[in-house]
Amino acid sequence: MRIYFRLSFLIFAAAIWSCNRNQQTETIDPAEQRKADSLETIRKAEEEARKRPRTADDIQLSKELSYDKHTLEETYPYQDTTRRFQLDKIKEKLAYVENFQRTPASYAILQNRKNKNREAPLVKNYHRNEYKLISDSLGTERYQAAPLYVVGETEAPTIYGRDGALAKLLTSDTLDMVQLEGVSFEGTWETPKRYVKAIGDSVTFHHIAFVDVTNQNILTAERTGDCEWVIRSMNPATSGVHKPPYAHETPLGIFVVQEKKNKMFYLKDGTNTIHGYAPYASRFTNGAYIHGIPTQSVNASIIEHSWSLGTTPRSHMCVRNASSHAKFVYDWAKTFNALVIVIE
Structure with a gap:
C-alpha cells in the first residue's frame, strides 16, 4: 500500500512540474527570445573574431x-620615376607583429656580435660567398651568427640565425641547450644558451x-x-x-x-x-x-x-x-x- 501511495504521489508531482514547465514555456515572449538569441549570436561572433588571426x-x-x-x-x-612607402607591406608586417604577441611568451634574442659568444660551428651544408665568408644554404653568414640545430640533433647545426633575430624561448635558459620558436625566422630549433639573451615575458x-x-x-x-x-x-x-x-x-x-x-x-x-x-x-x-x-x-x-x-x-x-x-x-x-x- 505504501509503495502504491508513493508511486501515485510521484506521478502527480511529475504531472504538476510538466504543466508548470509548459506554462512557463508558453509565457516566454517571442520577441525577448529573439533578442536573447541575437545577443548570443553576437557574443559568439565577437569571440570568434578575437581568436581569428589579424590580417x-x-x-x-x-x-x-x-x-x-x-x-x-x-x-x-625620384629622378624619372615615382617612389613610395609600401603601406600594404607595412600593414602585413604589423598584422604579423599583432599576431605573435597575442599569445603570452618569454622572448629571447640571438646574439653573437663580432663572434663574442664564440664562432658558430659549421653547418651541415655550407659554401663561401662573394665575401669569402662561410654561409648556410639560406645565405646567412657564419660570422656573427648563432647555430640553429634540429631539435634532438647536436652533431652539427642546420642553419645560422642572425644576430638580433627575435624568438620565443620554449625551455629554461639555465640549460646548456635551449629550445626556441622563431619569430624572425621559421621553425623550432635548439642552440647553446651562450648565443641567447632572454628578455622576459613582459616586453x-x-x-x-x-x-x-x-x-x-x-x-x-x-x-x-x-x-x-x-x-x-x-x-x-x-x-x-x-x-x-x-x-x-x-x-x-x-x-x-x-x-x-x-x-x-x-x-x-x-x-x-x-x-x-x-x-x-x-x-x-x-x-x-x-x-x-x-x-x-x-x-x-x-x-x-x-x-x-x-x-x-x-x-x-x-x-x-x-x-x-x-x-x-x-x-x-x-x-x-x-x-x-x-x-x-
Missing part, C-alpha cells in the same frame, strides 16, 4: 607625426622602424591600441650596398634594437684607422645601425643632411638618416623593446 585589412594606420623634418609624402618623385614591441631597401626610405610606427598604429615619421634613408669585400647590403628581416651609441666610430676600409663617426646610432643586427650622417673626422661637428639620402644603396650594411631623424629614432626606440623591420 593587413584589420590594421588601422594613421599619420600622427612626432618628427616632421625632411618628411616625404606617401608617393613622391612589448609597440615601436617599429620600417626600412625599405627598394624605395630607400624609413617609416616609424607606434602602436596605440588593438590593431591601431600611428606613423611617427616618413623620411629618406640610404641602406647598405652589396659591394665586396667591405660593404654589405642591409639584410631583410625582423630584428630587435640591441645597442645604442651616441657616436659610432668607424674604420677606414681595409685598415684599423678610425676614419670618423656616425651620430645617434641604434644597432639592430651584426654591424648594422640606424644612424645619422657620417663625418670624415673624429672631431667634426654633426652633419644634419646629405644629398645621398634616399638615392641608392651605398652604406656598409647600415641605414643612413638625417642626423636629427637618427636622434629621434635613438630616443624613441628603446633597447630590447623596439623592432627594425627591413623590407624590399
Whole structure:
C-alpha cells in the first residue's frame, strides 16, 4: 500500500512540474527570445573574431607625426620615376607583429656580435660567398651568427640565425641547450644558451622602424591600441650596398634594437684607422645601425643632411638618416623593446 501511495504521489508531482514547465514555456515572449538569441549570436561572433588571426585589412594606420623634418609624402618623385612607402607591406608586417604577441611568451634574442659568444660551428651544408665568408644554404653568414640545430640533433647545426633575430624561448635558459620558436625566422630549433639573451615575458614591441631597401626610405610606427598604429615619421634613408669585400647590403628581416651609441666610430676600409663617426646610432643586427650622417673626422661637428639620402644603396650594411631623424629614432626606440623591420 505504501509503495502504491508513493508511486501515485510521484506521478502527480511529475504531472504538476510538466504543466508548470509548459506554462512557463508558453509565457516566454517571442520577441525577448529573439533578442536573447541575437545577443548570443553576437557574443559568439565577437569571440570568434578575437581568436581569428589579424590580417593587413584589420590594421588601422594613421599619420600622427612626432618628427616632421625632411618628411616625404606617401608617393613622391625620384629622378624619372615615382617612389613610395609600401603601406600594404607595412600593414602585413604589423598584422604579423599583432599576431605573435597575442599569445603570452618569454622572448629571447640571438646574439653573437663580432663572434663574442664564440664562432658558430659549421653547418651541415655550407659554401663561401662573394665575401669569402662561410654561409648556410639560406645565405646567412657564419660570422656573427648563432647555430640553429634540429631539435634532438647536436652533431652539427642546420642553419645560422642572425644576430638580433627575435624568438620565443620554449625551455629554461639555465640549460646548456635551449629550445626556441622563431619569430624572425621559421621553425623550432635548439642552440647553446651562450648565443641567447632572454628578455622576459613582459616586453612589448609597440615601436617599429620600417626600412625599405627598394624605395630607400624609413617609416616609424607606434602602436596605440588593438590593431591601431600611428606613423611617427616618413623620411629618406640610404641602406647598405652589396659591394665586396667591405660593404654589405642591409639584410631583410625582423630584428630587435640591441645597442645604442651616441657616436659610432668607424674604420677606414681595409685598415684599423678610425676614419670618423656616425651620430645617434641604434644597432639592430651584426654591424648594422640606424644612424645619422657620417663625418670624415673624429672631431667634426654633426652633419644634419646629405644629398645621398634616399638615392641608392651605398652604406656598409647600415641605414643612413638625417642626423636629427637618427636622434629621434635613438630616443624613441628603446633597447630590447623596439623592432627594425627591413623590407624590399
